[in-house]
Amino acid sequence: MQNSDAMALSAALLAAAGDLVQRIHDGVTARGFTDLRPAHGFAFARLAPDGATVTDLAVHLGVTKQAASQLVDEIVRKGYAERRPHPEDARARLIVLTGRGRACTRAAEEAAAEVVGGWAELLGEGEVRALRERLARIAPYGPIRPAW
Amino acid sequence: MQNSDAMALSAALLAAAGDLVQRIHDGVTARGFTDLRPAHGFAFARLAPDGATVTDLAVHLGVTKQAASQLVDEIVRKGYAERRPHPEDARARLIVLTGRGRACTRAAEEAAAEVVGGWAELLGEGEVRALRERLARIAPYGPIRPAW
DNA sequence: GGAACTTGGTCAAGCTGCTTGACCATATGG
DNA sequence: CCATATGGTCAAGCAGCTTGACCAAGTTCC
Known part of the structure; x- marks a missing residue:
């Protein structure tokens, strides 16, 4: 080598x-969500299943909790998420996606499926599946948000 | 799918x-180049073969030429590159790597080879080669510097 | 040749996303 | 309960990038 x-x-x-x-x-922009940047998508990915706290999000994104809090301010202001009291910890707040936030997440999934579908046409479905498996073995715990 | x-x-x-x-x-840091960030590596990749102008570099990195010029200021100040008069255009300056800059580039190549070598142990050399070919077919003109 | 325009580069000012530091409210453990 | 740890925010500062203005040198066209 x-x-x-x-x-x-x-x-x-x-x-x-x-x-x-x-x-x-x-693809997300073309579907009408024009006020977001790629970084927001990484946040949505963490919030989508069951919501998360600001601190969770900060760890997930690899930034300080102050930075994560600012990002939450922004997506709340734009109507993609809301802060709720945490059911088990009165200090914490649970950040959950709104309907609009979930719609945007679906748009991102559709856009990703389009891109990957294009790859399948180039390489074939089997090759794409193999690609996914190999990449997953290479960096099973890779950072969600790249470092550069 | x-x-x-x-x-x-x-x-x-x-x-x-x-x-x-x-x-x-x-790996680059471990080899003694502690005053650089990943973004500098993308610049070095463009400068390494024959040097480049600030405008070339800006296009390569996907930033304004002012931003590229600032980055050049920094790597010049740190001794990795120097500005020379351009042999064919008196307006332009040719940015070329110094010995230290080339040494850093070699360090990056070694570090990359180490990482990829680790992948070869996981997947086998043939699989790694196949990975490279498929990725190259997926995005032959992908951006050098990611957009997020 | 020279006027009009383009292109390579820098200087200056401003914005945005991030950081560090300080602080408060609530939880947790002796 | 008091001491400490944890979740979150406010405030200030910084780094990297942008836009805008400008100059020097190249290019085009008469």
Whole structure:
């Protein structure tokens, strides 16, 4: 394995990831959610199942809780989420998606499915499935939000 | 192809990319280049072959030329590159890596080779090669610098 | 040749998303 | 219950980027 091969693979991986994020973001925008940035999508992914606290979100995103709190301010102000009292801890607040937030999450899933569907046409479904398995084995605990 | 499958593949791809960047950066730091961030690596990749102008670099990184110029200021100040008069255009300056800059580039290549070598142990060399080919087909013109 | 326009680069000012630091309210454990 | 830990916010500052203005050198066209 030459160093140049490693660099070629690295470049291909980063190009694919960058392209994916860009296309999903474009798809979300095209579906009418024009006031969001890709970073919000990473937050929605954590909030979607059952909501989360600001601190949970901060850990998930790899930022301080102050930064996470600001991001929550923004998506609350834009109507994608709301702060509720936490059912088990009076200090905490549970951040949950609104209907609009869930609709946006579905839009992101549709956009992702479109992109991946395009890959399936290029490579075939089996190859795409194999790609997913191999990537999952490479970085099972990789950061959700990239570090650069 | 379910939407959830597309999301799983997307998450795996982003996790792998984030993990890769983090590990390369750690490897570069461990080799003694402690005053750089991952973004600098993307610039070095463009400068390494024959140098580049500030405008070239800006296009490559997807930022304004003012931002690229600031980044060049920084790597020049830290001794990784220097500005030379452009041999064919008196308006332009050719930014070229210094010896230290080339040494850092080699360190990044070594670090990348280490990470990819780890993948080869997990998946086998053939699988890694297949991964590279498929990723290259997915996003042959993907952005060098991701958009989020 | 020279006027009009384009292109490479920098200077300056401003914004945004993040950080650190301080602080309050509630939980938790001796 | 008192001491400490934890969830959250407010405030100030910083780093990296943007827009806008400008100059020097190249290019086009008469």
